[in-house]
Amino acid sequence: MKINPKNGIDKLIFGMKQNDVIAVYGKPNKNYKDEDENVIFVYNELKIRLTFYEEEDLKLGYLVASNPSLELFGNKVINRKISDVKKDLAQKGITKFTQEEFDTFENYFNEENWIILQTEFDEVVKFEIGAIINDKDEFDWKFKK
Secondary structure (H helix, E strand, C coil): CEEECCCEECCEECCCCHHHHHHHHCCCCEEEECCCCCEEEEECCCCEEEEEEHHHCCEEEEEEECCCCCEECCEECCCCEHHHHHHHHHCCCCCCCEEEEECCEEEEEECCCCEEEEEECCEEEEEEEECCECCCCCECCCCCC
């Protein structure tokens, strides 16, 4: 599954609606609302969670994945040492990360691309990517029907 910075993952493009996603991947294994009334789709086989923002006409705005086939710029991400992943990203000019720690987990957040690499025991276990917010403080939706 190819990660497309600022756009989404694989065939999932920020701005898609639920029906657009179902047309590509079928019905999710799980479908629920979070505390903010956002709609969440879970695809077990793909190991991915999708968030459709309630305040944005239920457009796809956030993805969380732990699929071992995830690739960013042609390099695997999941189950690799964070130092190796960051080295790969540095070659593409992605070097700024804010680091947060929670118990055994560490998050490496890059705001420019709105990505989070979550690690445990120094290895990436989860990848998160969100839709970009533009200069006008609005979401930069990439999906065009």
